[in-house]
Amino acid sequence: MTPKTIHQPPGQIDDLDACPAPHLQPLKDDAKPLAWHASQRFARFRVLAWTCGEHRETWYELCSGGGMAFIRRMSGDPVKPEVSQTHAWTMTEAHQVWAALLSGHVR
Numbered sequence: 555m556t557p558k559t560i561h562q563p564p565g566q567i568d569d570l571d572a573c574p575a576p577h578l579q580p581l582k583d584d585a586k587p588l589a590w591h592a593s594q595r596f597a598r599f600r601v602l603a604w605t606c607g608e609h610r611e612t613w614y615e616l617c618s619g620g621g622m623a624f625i626r627r628m629s630g631d632p633v634k635p636e637v638s639q640t641h642a643w644t645m646t647e648a649h650q651v652w653a654a655l656l657s658g659h660v661r
């Protein structure tokens with residue numbers, strides 16, 4: 555097992571199967587775009603789930619705050635990433651969108 559390095563260039567990854575974080579499925583042809591906003595809606599929130607940010611330029615977090623849930627999208631510098639986020643849904647709706655995101659049906 556080789557140690558992981560941060561942001562390995564695509565095509566040179568030999569331990570993807572060992573990665574503990576989910577990788578997004580390729581985008582489907584009929585995928586729907588999500589609306590992403592730069593403004594932060596909740597000052598306090600909890601991260602419920604996340605996708606791999608080590609092997610991907612863009613990574614996502616499922617977050618909950620104020621009884622609602624939303625998805626954050628990060629890209630760029632892992633230390634100071636650019637962040638945008640969806641509007642908030644109920645927990646049930648957010649989990650459905652999260653599943654759709656992972657499977658490539660929305661992005």
Ligand SMILES: [Zn+2]
Binds near residue numbers: 574610
């Ligand atoms: Zn990974």
